[in-house]
Amino acid sequence: MTTHATARPAAKAAAKPATMAQALQRAMRDAMAEDPTVHVMGEDVGTLGGVFRVTDGLAKEFGEDRCTDTPLAEAGILGTAVGMAMYGLRPVVEMQFDAFAYPAFEQLISHVSRMRNRTRGAMPMPLVVRVPYGGGIGGVEHHSDSSEAYYMATPGLHVVTPATVEDAYGLLRAAIASDDPVVFLEPKRLYWSKSDWSPEAPSAVEPIGKAVVRRRGTSATLITYGPSLPVCMEAAEAATAEGWDLEVVDLRSLVPFDDETVCASVRRTGRAVVVHESAGFGGPGGEIAARVTERCFHHLEAPVLRVAGFDIPYPPPMLERHHLPGVDRVLDAVARLQWEAGS
Amino acid sequence: MQQRSSTVQEPPGAARDAYRPTPPPAWRPRTDPAPLLPEAEPLRVLGTDAVADADPELLRRLYRELVRGRRYNAQATALTKQGRLAVYPSTTGQEACEVAAALALEERDWLFPSYRDTLAAVARGLDPVQALTLLRGDWHTGYDPREHRIAPLSTPLATQLPHAVGLAHAARLKGDDVVALAMVGDGGTSEGDFHEALNFAAVWQAPVVFLVQNNGFAISVPLAKQTAAPSLAHKAVGYGMPGRLVDGNDAVAVHQVLTEAVTRARRGGGPTLVEAITYRIDAHTNADDATRYRGDGEVETWRAHDPVLLLERELTERGLLDEDGRRAAAEEAETMAARLRERMNADPVLDPMDLFAHVYAEKTAQLREQAAQLRAELDAESEAG
Numbered sequence: 036m037t038t039h040a041t042a043r044p045a046a047k048a049a050a051k052p053a054t055m056a057q058a059l060q061r062a063m064r065d066a067m068a069e070d071p072t073v074h075v076m077g078e079d080v081g082t083l084g085g086v087f088r089v090t091d092g093l094a095k096e097f098g099e100d101r102c103t104d105t106p107l108a109e110a111g112i113l114g115t116a117v118g119m120a121m122y123g124l125r126p127v128v129e130m131q132f133d134a135f136a137y138p139a140f141e142q143l144i145s146h147v148s149r150m151r152n153r154t155r156g157a158m159p160m161p162l163v164v165r166v167p168y169g170g171g172i173g174g175v176e177h178h179s180d181s182s183e184a185y186y187m188a189t190p191g192l193h194v195v196t197p198a199t200v201e202d203a204y205g206l207l208r209a210a211i212a213s214d215d216p217v218v219f220l221e222p223k224r225l226y227w228s229k230s231d232w233s234p235e236a237p238s239a240v241e242p243i244g245k246a247v248v249r250r251r252g253t254s255a256t257l258i259t260y261g262p263s264l265p266v267c268m269e270a271a272e273a274a275t276a277e278g279w280d281l282e283v284v285d286l287r288s289l290v291p292f293d294d295e296t297v298c299a300s301v302r303r304t305g306r307a308v309v310v311h312e313s314a315g316f317g318g319p320g321g322e323i324a325a326r327v328t329e330r331c332f333h334h335l336e337a338p339v340l341r342v343a344g345f346d347i348p349y350p351p352p353m354l355e356r357h358h359l360p361g362v363d364r365v366l367d368a369v370a371r372l373q374w375e376a377g378s
Numbered sequence: 379m380q381q382r383s384s385t386v387q388e389p390p391g392a393a394r395d396a397y398r399p400t401p402p403p404a405w406r407p408r409t410d411p412a413p414l415l416p417e418a419e420p421l422r423v424l425g426t427d428a429v430a431d432a433d434p435e436l437l438r439r440l441y442r443e444l445v446r447g448r449r450y451n452a453q454a455t456a457l458t459k460q461g462r463l464a465v466y467p468s469t470t471g472q473e474a475c476e477v478a479a480a481l482a483l484e485e486r487d488w489l490f491p492s493y494r495d496t497l498a499a500v501a502r503g504l505d506p507v508q509a510l511t512l513l514r515g516d517w518h519t520g521y522d523p524r525e526h527r528i529a530p531l532s533t534p535l536a537t538q539l540p541h542a543v544g545l546a547h548a549a550r551l552k553g554d555d556v557v558a559l560a561m562v563g564d565g566g567t568s569e570g571d572f573h574e575a576l577n578f579a580a581v582w583q584a585p586v587v588f589l590v591q592n593n594g595f596a597i598s599v600p601l602a603k604q605t606a607a608p609s610l611a612h613k614a615v616g617y618g619m620p621g622r623l624v625d626g627n628d629a630v631a632v633h634q635v636l637t638e639a640v641t642r643a644r645r646g647g648g649p650t651l652v653e654a655i656t657y658r659i660d661a662h663t664n665a666d667d668a669t670r671y672r673g674d675g676e677v678e679t680w681r682a683h684d685p686v687l688l689l690e691r692e693l694t695e696r697g698l699l700d701e702d703g704r705r706a707a708a709e710e711a712e713t714m715a716a717r718l719r720e721r722m723n724a725d726p727v728l729d730p731m732d733l734f735a736h737v738y739a740e741k742t743a744q745l746r747e748q749a750a751q752l753r754a755e756l757d758a759e760s761e762a763g
Contacts, residue, residue, distance in 0.1 A: 106578055111540050111577065113540075114541060114571060114574065115543050118546070121529065121541060121548075145534045146537060151739075156735070214739045292743075
């Protein structure tokens with residue numbers, strides 16, 4: 036898959052920086068233009084363009100049969116999407132918020148993730164479940180969950196999350212093109228993050244399952260994804276003042292997990308901290324720390340540490356700053372990587 | 379004129395005498411419920427003059443299929459007792475619904491069975507061994523769903539109903555005149571997926587037919603503890619689709635009602651909910667003890683209303699079935715059972731490496747590692763053995 040040529044007339048020479056929301060919209064728009072079997076469906080995705088405006092304009096351009104406002108029922112949305120996929124369509128389902136996706140769990144776990152295996156490959160499930168996730172937007176209860184661990188624990192699903200505007204386009208294109216079901220987690224506090232990415236020259240379709248090194252460093256590796264990437268990048272910059280040169284790995288895909296890129300980095304640096312918003316206990320960090328330890332034990336100068344959300348229900352907005360892993364908490368963890376012992 | 383007393387403030391400038399009570403602005407009359415209401419009592423054809431209108435060939439076919447279905451249930455139950463099936467949820471007593479559901483569909487249509495509906499799949503043409511794969515336990519689904527357009531047997535209750543709606547909707551979007559028929563039990567109607575499926579179907583006017591086999595029990599729990607609705611068919615009205623109520627042991631009536639619903643869906647008339655009143659003569663499965671929750675007397679009254687018996691009597695009385703016809707149907711069923719027995723008595727050939735083959739389109743690195751581990755274990759086992 037290559038960079039996609041645009042069908043739109045050229046925009047003004049100096050294009051405004053694009054947001055992640057726009058890149059996601061463009062990914063669906065291009066996929067729908069290329070492939071008539073791609074259907075977008077969900078609550079408020081049509082006339083309104085989604086509560087985050089990620090599906091803005093799709094119903095107008097492709098009609099309501101291709102971008103459908105469904106009844107307000109997540110199990111029904113995903114359940115009917117399963118039937119549509121059985122008939123050869125590629126549904127792209129929007130769950131309005133992380134915690135609103137829970138009613139659809141039975142369909143996801145009992146059917147979406149198992150249909151290919153159950154039928155010995157006869158009935159794949161080429162569908163995407165887009166889920167805005169994570170906190171930091173001042174949302175009231177049920178609007179800020181980090182639900183990735185639930186999805187990661189379900190064999191048969193791919194779990195993907197972009198952290199940059201470029202990846203938002205490239206990974207969503209790949210997710211829609213995938214013949215396997217993809218839970219596509221969109222860090223909602225990065226929806227309005229900007230880059231020079233232009234819809235007139237969209238980024239390449241990225242392969243699913245490949246992590247990427249966002250910052251080269253030699254002292255320790257920060258392993259992160261989605262909404263925590265900017266935190267880690269900022270922490271890495273701040274760490275230079277302490278004399279640490281941190282490497283930052285953006286996982287991009289939690290399933291499949293890119294052991295190769297992660298372990299290559301940790302073997303180079305000898306130290307690692309996993310950073311995510313999701314609760315630490317039973318969270319992705321435990322799995323990642325175990326995998327790194329199993330594979331890189333003899334390269335490690337210190338135990339793999341985790342900086343995660345507390346093991347509490349997501350806090351009310353006026354307290355969420357105490358919960359979210361921030362730069363200081365990341366730097367505190369880096370400071371605990373047994374520098375005196377290792378040196 | 380000026381006598382009405384009201385605490386409502388008149389809008390400034392409004393004519394004092396222009397006030398008229400009106401409905402809320404957003405309200406408008408919607409669907410008239412009357413035409414959606416089900417029959418006052420379950421529709422029956424057998425024992426009525428309407429039998430004369432039925433195609434004799436269809437009647438004979440239904441009879442042969444019912445006899446075959448009854449024998450299939452007996453054979454599958456026996457295979458369970460012999461340890462050849464892990465479990466078998468029987469449809470003894472419900473054969474009319476199972477068979478009629480299969481026969482009401484055209485080849486291009488889709489059937490969405492629940493875990494109890496292997497007989498419907500077999501009556502639609504699926505190889506019984508493939509239909510029983512899930513219950514034998516050598517794989518989850520033993521067939522390619524696209525071959526006979528039969529969705530995988532669904533064990534989680536009612537979760538297959540939204541699939542049927544989605545498939546029917548997709549077919550309609552594509553311009554194919556395909557109908558989906560989805561089967562569920564009385565217990566399944568309490569699930570949220572039942573509600574969501576019916577609502578989506580009605581909103582989308584999807585060409586789908588829902589067949590509820592009300593067999594009296596959800597394992598041990600009777601319908602009275604399941605719902606306070608006037609009937610399950612009445613639930614249709616709330617969604618804006620017609621509900622039909624039919625004697626589920628009258629094969630001709632079930633076939634007629636389902637055929638009408640399928641035709642209506644195919645012509646763009648939208649979904650229908652059909653409630654068939656029937657009875658599960660056997661326990662929930664071989665692992666269940668029905669004497670803990672119901673008396674023999676109740677079972678005996680239903681045995682007198684047996685679907686095979688009802689059809690056999692009617693056809694015999696009308697001269698459409700004689701001793702030769704009965705014998706031919708029984709022999710055909712026996713041949714099927716003998717063949718099924720023979721094939722199920724052979725151990726299935728299993729390849730443990732299949733466990734990794736279909737999880738994803740391509741194995742992840744982790745699954746490749748784990749497959750290699752199992753491969754090594756199997757090699758060590760065979761060397762040791």
